[in-house]
Amino acid sequence: MTRLDALRAVYDRLDGSAVVTIMGAVAAELQSIGHRPNFFYLQHAMGLASSVGLGIALSKPSLPVVVFDGDGSVLMNLGGLTTLARYRPANLVHVVFDNESLLSVGGFPTATGTCTRLAEVAAAAGVPRTACATTIDEFVNAFTEAQHARELTTLVAKVDAIGPAAFVTDLGLLENRFQFQRYLQTR
Amino acid sequence: MPVSKVNSQLVFDALKANGVRLMSALPETWLVHLIRLADDDPDVTLVRLAKEEEGVGISMGAHLAGMKSAMLMQNHGFLASINGIVSGALLYRIPLVMLISDRGSFGERDPWQTEGGAVTESVLNALRIPTMRLDDPARVAYQIRQAQTLAYSSNKPVALLLTRDLMWEES
Numbered sequence: 001m002t003r004l005d006a007l008r009a010v011y012d013r014l015d016g017s018a019v020v021t022i023m024g025a026v027a028a029e030l031q032s033i034g035h036r037p038n039f040f041y042l043q044h045a046m047g048l049a050s051s052v053g054l055g056i057a058l059s060k061p062s063l064p065v066v067v068f069d070g071d072g073s074v075l076m077n078l079g080g081l082t083t084l085a086r087y088r089p090a091n092l093v094h095v096v097f098d099n100e101s102l103l104s105v106g107g108f109p110t111a112t113g114t115c116t117r118l119a120e121v122a123a124a125a126g127v128p129r130t131a132c133a134t135t136i137d138e139f140v141n142a143f144t145e146a147q148h149a150r151e152l153t154t155l156v157a158k159v160d161a162i163g164p165a166a167f168v169t170d171l172g173l174l175e176n177r178f179q180f181q182r183y184l185q186t187r
Numbered sequence: 188m189p190v191s192k193v194n195s196q197l198v199f200d201a202l203k204a205n206g207v208r209l210m211s212a213l214p215e216t217w218l219v220h221l222i223r224l225a226d227d228d229p230d231v232t233l234v235r236l237a238k239e240e241e242g243v244g245i246s247m248g249a250h251l252a253g254m255k256s257a258m259l260m261q262n263h264g265f266l267a268s269i270n271g272i273v274s275g276a277l278l279y280r281i282p283l284v285m286l287i288s289d290r291g292s293f294g295e296r297d298p299w300q301t302e303g304g305a306v307t308e309s310v311l312n313a314l315r316i317p318t319m320r321l322d323d324p325a326r327v328a329y330q331i332r333q334a335q336t337l338a339y340s341s342n343k344p345v346a347l348l349l350t351r352d353l354m355w356e357e358s
Contacts, residue, residue, distance in 0.1 A: 045275030048244030055248020079237025177279045181251045
């Protein structure tokens with residue numbers, strides 16, 4: 001499964017949710033499908049996308065929140081999984097695209113390519129629902145179930161280590177940030 | 188434990204009076220009463236962290252979602268949060284109200300705190316983060332209000348250093 005195909009497969013299901021992505025390929029690919037005011041791309045602060053999602057989810061408990069994370073980012077903030085689990089916001093779906101590499105900076109392998117299984121790490125951290133998908137059908141089913149579960153879910157999607165040719169888009173960081181804040185003010 | 192309950196209450200009351208409803212924290216000796224106050228207050232969501240940098244992300248999300256927050260940490264927690272502060276809060280113009288216990292300055296008896304105490308203000312200055320020292324109980328409420336006002340008008344982090352004079356009652 002490619003991450004782009006996975007994003008395309010759930011794109012229409014992101015309506016009405018606050019969406020936070022990590023930087024690099026995930027941000028560029030979601031924008032390539034079509035930017036929307038409810039999407040926020042954390043273009044740096046590696047590891048903190050799930051923490052931003054937690055802050056939104058705790059502040060607006062009735063708003064569905066989706067975080068598109070990555071294996072390199074999760075590994076950089078493993079403690080954040082324990083904080084997510086501790087507060088387990090029912091309105092948060094935490095997707096981890098696991099391509100077993102730091103693709104955006106040369107494709108060097110992460111520990112998930114050799115031994116670490118992030119869905120099990122999340123479960124051991126105390127995340128109440130976890131799943132691991134390796135095909136588009138599995139991913140779409142697991143994502144849909146997570147959206148309806150009303151229980152914190154970490155969904156690991158095993159994806160190919162391929163991405164877009166370039167990462168810079170014409171959407172300014174601050175333009176995105178203020179547009180997203182205004183979107184949240186309406187919710 | 189000679190951490191000042193009275194002055195911890197002053198700090199907590201000032202944060203609450205300024206609309207702070209979410210506090211992130213990682214325990215340290217000087218913060219024990221503040222953290223307990225936050226934990227016991229049904230109007231305040233206390234988020235206990237594994238590492239302080241998470242608190243930057245949580246405060247970013249809270250701010251974008253319209254929630255006023257504050258971060259309670261030791262100066263070593265601030266030092267551990269710098270990438271998040273620079274490439275999160277500064278890059279995205281997010282107001283952060285950081286209350287940082289200023290361990291390792293004059294009067295410190297724990298040898299392991301002394302390096303952090305020597306560099307904290309220099310690092311804050313290097314990041315051009317406006318900083319005030321809280322050392323006079325009579326001015327705490329005013330200083331916290333002024334700091335929060337600047338954080339929100341500038342859309343940037345501010346730091347309030349919780350000093351030994353304020354937090355520690357040992358003579």
